[in-house]
Amino acid sequence: MDEVVALYDDGGRPDGSAPRSVMRAQNLRHAATGVIVRDPYGRVYVHRRTPTKDVYPAYWDFTAGGVVLAGEDPLVAARRELAEELGVTSELESLGESDYADMHTSYHAFRYLTTWDGPITPQPEEVAYGAWLSIERLLERMGDPEVLFMPDSRALFGDWLRARVAERGEPHEGWDTWAIEVEGRWLDRAPRFADAEVQLRNEVRLMPRLAPLLPLEVPVPIVLDESPLRVRHRLVTGELATAAPLTRDDGKRLGEFLRALHDMPANIYVESGIPEATAARAELLATLERMLHRVVPLLPADQQEPGRALLRRIALRTPATLVHGDLAAHHVTWSEGRLVGVLDWKDARVADPAVDLAWPLYGTPERFAEAVATSYGVTDDELGRALDWHRLSPWYEAMWGLGPGGADVVDSGVQGILALLDVRKTA
The missing domain is CATH 3.90.79.10 (Nucleoside Triphosphate Pyrophosphohydrolase)
Structure with missing residues (x-):
């Protein structure tokens, strides 16, 4: 017609x-x-x-x-x-x-x-x-x-x-990825190195399974472009919690979040491609070996044995479950007076759950840390392991400085190591 x-x-x-x-x-x-x-x-x-x-x-x-x-x-x-x-x-x-x-x-x-x-x-x-x-x-x-x-x-x-x-912001360059805000609605990320590409692809597979089961908002990225790889997710609500006055209620919320994450049934994540316990442990041991030979010699002579002892404790076998793997204030969001989201899951793996307890228990205000410990149900053994993981965090900074980061990053990392090796400042 x-x-x-x-x-x-x-x-x-x-x-x-x-x-x-x-x-x-x-x-x-x-x-x-x-x-x-x-x-x-x-x-x-x-x-x-x-x-x-x-x-x-x-x-x-x-x-x-x-x-x-x-x-x-x-x-x-x-x-x-x-x-x-x-x-x-x-x-x-x-x-x-x-x-x-x-x-x-x-x-x-x-x-x-x-x-x-x-x-x-x-x-x-x-x-x-x-x-x-x-x-x-x-x-x-x-x-x-x-x-x-x-x-x-x-x-x-x-x-x-x-x-x-x-309509895009200024690129932010992280250790292994860069990120840029797009149209005020999305965050685009791309790998700087081949290993980060694998991590981003694993995150794309994991997060759609995980997000509906967690009590805080998390990103759900997709592959936006294949070559070169670029992933995108909608902006998670809130601002980074780096300057947030974290409260007892925030600690309770994060403790409940971590409890839900660490109790996640294995079938939710086993097919996502994230490193399972054996692979994650092998990677950890290889990293500790590099730290032993590259970072320990940078420490004053009287701090080298405490440094080696820390690496030995971290190397011990522990319980393993799904972890975020890089939980810190710059990966947590806060809005309208409360903690609302957790970002950047590319380091997710099956590992010691104390990895995720390190910053909440030892890098935050006391009221927040106490609420995390209570709502999570932290054991004495987990308290000790979390403290060691907290002490290990600046070692990664020093390692990064020995690579692309440069001498200033190495110096900053070493100063952080020395500060945290002093039990009186952290226990």
Whole structure:
């Protein structure tokens, strides 16, 4: 059936109608809609048009839409076309109106945006293939002269795409990853080293299983781009707890969180790729061996034996369970007067649960630490092991300094080691 299409004048107002075939044959100015579909991680649905389309067959496109029918409201038309083409029925946000014309088509455009968290069901007559792409990858494809993209979508939405890419903060460089805030909604992370890539991929597999079972908010990342690897998660609520006045109630909440984490059934995490107990222990022993030969010689002679004794105690076999592995104030978030989330799970592994108790028990205010110990149910043995893990933390800083960190980081690490080896300052 030949649809009757709404024609529009140069001022963007309805101006009669015509059968679709006539509109195409005479390239009459009409009205059309275009909708960018994003998922909850900000990716855009990109699809290839079928070879049977009447204009630009087999071209790539990143919008869904079509002509406005005679007497049809543009918003209704956009919803109709979106549901028909992709099976998407979410609410639309207007991106304004614009105009486009070339030798094949001329129309007044009604532009929209939507976010969709459901399945895509492409219309076989309209869509040959589709996939989710990050905006950066989409712009790369659009810049490739070998990839044919719809010229009207380029013209009408290109500036909007580029503006989204520009909405990012300053990169933060960590020891093994870099991170950057995107559009005030997401955090992107990428590995600096090959080992960190493995860790990030393990985190992507682990967190969807873990998040629903924990009493505090945690990130649930996805792989945004494969090569080079980039993962993204929605920003966890709150600010870093580095300057937060941690309260007794915060300690209770973190203790309950750690109890839930450490009691997690093994079937939740065994298939996630995180290092299991044997592999994690082998890695720990190798790290302790490097510390023995590289860090201990940096200590004053009278502190070298206490340093070796600490490494021997850490090397002893202990109970093992799933741990966060790097719990500290800069990986905890705080909002509206309370602790609300735990970040950065790339170091998760099966290891001594006292690893996660070190900072809460020995690096926080007394009221907080007491509440953690009570709500968690800490044993005397765990108290002692947690203290040793607390003492070990600056050794990692010194090791990092001996690598890419530099001499100043080494000096800082050694000073931290000496301070914590003094039992009177920490026990």
